Amino acid sequence: MGRFGPDSDRTAAAVHEKRLWSRLMELATHGAMPDGGVTRLALSEADIDARRLIARWAESLQAEVLADDAGNCFIRYAGRDPELPPVMAGSHIDTVPGGGKFDGAYGVVAALEVIEAMQQAGVRPKRSVEAVIWTNEEGARFSPGQMGAAAFAGTRSVDEILCVKDRDGVRVRDVLPRMLAALPKARMRSLGVPITAFFEAHIEQGPELEAHATQIGVVTGIQGRRSFIVTVLGEAAHGGTARQSERKDALLGAVRIIGALEASVLENESDARLTIGTFSLEPNAPLVVPGCVRFSVDLRHPENATMKRLGDLVPAICARHRGACAVEVVENANAPCAYFGEPMMQFIEAAVDRLQLSRRRIFSLAGHDSREIVKIAPTGMIFVPCKRGLSHSALEEAEPHDLAAGARVLAEVVIAACDA
Amino acid sequence: MGRFGPDSDRTAAAVHEKRLWSRLMELATHGAMPDGGVTRLALSEADIDARRLIARWAESLQAEVLADDAGNCFIRYAGRDPELPPVMAGSHIDTVPGGGKFDGAYGVVAALEVIEAMQQAGVRPKRSVEAVIWTNEEGARFSPGQMGAAAFAGTRSVDEILCVKDRDGVRVRDVLPRMLAALPKARMRSLGVPITAFFEAHIEQGPELEAHATQIGVVTGIQGRRSFIVTVLGEAAHGGTARQSERKDALLGAVRIIGALEASVLENESDARLTIGTFSLEPNAPLVVPGCVRFSVDLRHPENATMKRLGDLVPAICARHRGACAVEVVENANAPCAYFGEPMMQFIEAAVDRLQLSRRRIFSLAGHDSREIVKIAPTGMIFVPCKRGLSHSALEEAEPHDLAAGARVLAEVVIAACDA
Incomplete structure (x- = not known):
């Protein structure tokens, strides 16, 4: 998958716990509910505002914003050889109605944190690094979910996706242009560009890591x-x-x-x-x-x-x-159930060990964008603990230091994969 | 209950089948659905528009429009002795979602037809005649129904009714002023003014009259x-x-x-x-x-x-x-189940016989405003056939000549009751 070394270690060390946390909290203001939860349905005004916020963050970095026909957005930090397929990391920012602050959002913010940490550490890897926001993972508004990732992986056609309607009869096609208009500087790119590897950091949405007082879950696969x-x-x-x-x-x-x-x-x-x-x-x-x-x-x-x-x-x-x-x-x-490859799991485990964190392998019962991306590129998932295992709820919670630990593992694997 | 005579006969004879039918059809344009049904929820824009239409009809008659704090509306044709309690006839004009053209509306339009027929026949009875529109019989928007009639009969307080919310949290109190504003000439009157008698004409909403080829149902009571x-x-x-x-x-x-x-x-x-x-x-x-x-x-x-x-x-x-x-x-x-008095049923039967129509007694399984009004005044209901017994549906249907026959019975009893 790649080689760990000074660049990956320096990037991991530059991951900033408070910045990561405050970005997560700022993102959670878009769609905030009185009970502390978040309702940010795919391509709603709250989702569009959240993407606008992320694009503003991208501007303050040396990063470019890209988008594709499925509404997936990419924050790209160009590597030394920008012609090579990039290493991608990310997740989604849409939520279920009355969801939490972390599901999906953490994976996107952690990927942005890797880009910022890299820049602060003065690291410029061979391959480009991209933080990705996949469109409509939850499927709460437009069913079924993992829509953007499926279109990217080529398992659903973009024409089919554009015609999916919400309960009010509004089609993806009707609202996608509003989202793209909110990102006027975004450069359009093709769906399914080649990628070197994809990594997704996520809260566990289950109680196993907490029960075993373990910092990192290395995901073996995703339930079908x-x-x-x-x-x-x-x-x-x-x-x-x-x-x-x-x-x-x-x-x-x-x-x-x-x-x-x-x-x-x-x-x-x-x-x-x-x-x-x-x-x-x-x-x-x-x-x-x-x-x-x-x-x-x-x-x-x-x-x-x-x-x-x-x-x-x-x-x-x-x-x-x-x-x-x-x-x-x-x-x-x-x-069907998806399984991540043994080399990828061992690669992530090596990063965890390098950072002296505790780990265990976990089979994910929740669905994730990685289920689609693993079909077209080496893919791995990094879980961090989720309090009481509660998710898709206002009670969804995670500790700042656990989130930072997961982002450090992400930094190690992303930078190491850039040298593959 | 009163005496039949030349006045009641002349009024019944002046009932005009085509006018009655065309008024029903015009009323049905307010809330009309593509499938031929009607959605006219209580105090919705469609309900308010329908009341505005009825107030315009009242203007062309020598009739006054009145309203009370529960939103009940009255079209009053003053009798020779306007101090005496009036004889009332009517029903409701709200529908269930996807309801039909006749449920409720027929009772109101038939009562208006009696007023117009009376004027054309040159009949001016001792007591005043009022056509009434009770608010929210169906309870489809504001639950439970028979709301206006219950407030009039004093079985529910008007304060309680005004606080009832629909699914969007809109209270009766929030929308009632819009309805009253649409009837600027309406004079406000107290709830529960004394009445001499109340009559309600209605489609059967069941198959019995059709099955027995009977023109008029004399209602014995209403299921609880x-x-x-x-x-x-x-x-x-x-x-x-x-x-x-x-x-x-x-x-x-x-x-x-x-x-x-x-x-x-x-x-x-x-x-x-x-x-x-x-x-x-x-x-x-x-x-x-x-x-x-x-x-x-x-x-x-x-x-x-x-x-x-x-x-x-x-x-x-x-x-x-x-x-x-x-x-x-x-x-x-x-x-609980309501029962109409034997004298009232015999009074209606005498009118049916006078008009040489066929009749049978029917116990109503559907609820009606009369269930409330029977508590405070002699009350009777007149059923006309309903095709296939289908109601609360776009398929609800009735024959123009059956509707006119029911209105003639209504005219006989209303005018006769005016001389009580």
């Missing part, structure tokens, strides 16, 4: 995921007059289907995760029998074979329990 | 109703990482509760009606375990004793099936 949109079509009717036996109640149909999904998926598979995260009905009035219900099904399992089997059950269960209603099931994401 | 708002409080968490066994998934909790409600309420009571008409969750994102779910429960049964027993089960069932979540149950409406 299958997700579906289920539409139950009944018939709206008057809640007082329509005879129960003659109703086509889409809500009661959906309730029966979800109960059956829960029983089938979870009863025999303790490692499975089933989340019905969105649920909407029409006409949504107290005295009207719902005519249509739509809900999301998110299914995860750490083994590909079991996840395939469970996912294949979903349409059959929906059909079996639809009762008098019609049902439509659309699979909108099918991402 | 208990309604609840259930809040299931869990804990938001990451849909990938949070272990299923440790989740407090508010949606799965709600699904279990609804399944149990369905089983307990419906299995042994074929006459019961259970409707979960509204359902919302937070944060409503595909990858986040829902932390909070709120849904409505509407329960009906034609017998008061059974309805009481079933309603009393609701909080217990919610508590028993809440699992790891907390649950809160608030009863927001408890309206």
Whole structure:
């Protein structure tokens, strides 16, 4: 992957804990909620403002801002040989509704910190270093997520992505130009330019590092995921007059289907995760029998074979329990488990050891942009502890010194990879 | 109740089928949906526009517009002795989302038709006649419904009503002044002024008249109703990482509760009606375990004793099936069955017979403003056929000649009651 040496060590040493923390806190003001959480949906005004802030930070560095047709943004510090494929590090800055200050944002701010530390340490590596913001990792507004990374990796076409609609019918195509207009100095670049390696620093979003008092998690892979949109079509009717036996109640149909999904998926598979995260009905009035219900099904399992089997059950269960209603099931994401290569994990472990930090290997149950990028370049993930394992919540928290430690590991591997 | 005679007959004869129909169609343009249905939520712009239209119709008649603090509006044609309590007829013009052209609107337009027919026939009765528009019968925007009629009857305080919020947190108090401002000539009157009698014409919202090829339904009473708002409080968490066994998934909790409600309420009571008409969750994102779910429960049964027993089960069932979540149950409406008096039913039947129309008695399963007004004045309801029994739907339909027949019965009873 590359050679550690004085440049990587000096860059790691120049990582500045307080600067990293204060940038994270400033970023969190965009989309801040009264409870301390953050709602910064992809390509919302808050997301656009946050990108504008990051572009201002880039201006104060010797860095250029670039963007591509999927709305991914890159802060590029040119290396001695700018023709070589760059080393990239980053993550996303969009959040779920009522999310936290660290999920995604930390990976972007840590990558910026590496660029600033490098400059302060007077390090100019052979390859260019780029901090990247991938568009719409969470998929909370435009489903499914990891959209920008998937377009970059070529697993989803940009035309398809541009047509994805949010709940109000707004397409990515309708809002992307606003974001790009907010970055007037950004130079457009092609999707999927070659990269030497990609690194993503992230909070763990689980309790393992904290439980074992370990500073760094070296990620072995990412749990796969299958997700579906289920539409139950009944018939709206008057809640007082329509005879129960003659109703086509889409809500009661959906309730029966979800109960059956829960029983089938979870009863025999303790490692499975089933989340019905969105649920909407029409006409949504107290005295009207719902005519249509739509809900999301998110299914995860750490083994590909079991996840395939469970996912294949979903349409059959929906059909079996639809009762008098019609049902439509659309699979909108099918991402098998991703695994990072052994050389990459050992490379990160060497950096951790060089910095005399404690470490353990962790399999990630949450999805990340790295799941897409590992398909086109050597990729590694660095986890730092997350208090009580709470994430996607206002209670999401991490310690400044843990975040700085993760950024130092990132600095070591990024600079070492630049000499590959 | 009063005496039928030449005045009531001449007024009934002057009812004009085409005028009645074209007024209904014009009213339906306010809130018209592409599928032919109507969405005219209480005190929305569409509702306000519709009231403005009705006030314009009143201007062309020798009629005055009045309003009260609950937003009820009255079109008053003064009798020979204007100090006597008036005879009122009317209904509501708000609809459910995606409702139809006739529910409520017909009762108001039919009452206006009686006033116009009276004037064309040169009839000036002893008592004044008022066509009334009760505020928010449906309860689709501000829950529960029959709000204006309840305030008029004194069963809900106007202060309480003014504080009711819609889903966006908008209170009745915030929008009522807009409606009143749209009727600058309306004279304000007290709530609950004495009335001689109240009559409500309405489509059946059920299939009985159509099935028996009967022109007029004489309503014996109105099914009672208990309604609840259930809040299931869990804990938001990451849909990938949070272990299923440790989740407090508010949606799965709600699904279990609804399944149990369905089983307990419906299995042994074929006459019961259970409707979960509204359902919302937070944060409503595909990858986040829902932390909070709120849904409505509407329960009906034609017998008061059974309805009481079933309603009393609701909080217990919610508590028993809440699992790891907390649950809160608030009863927001408890309206026992209402019964119209035998003299009133015979009075309406005499009018039907006088007009040589066919009739049958019907118990109403849907709620109506009359349920409140019967508490303070002699009240009767006149049903006309409703195609296929479909209501609260774009498919709601009625025949012009059936609607005119109902308006003629209304004219007979209103004018006869004026001489009481």
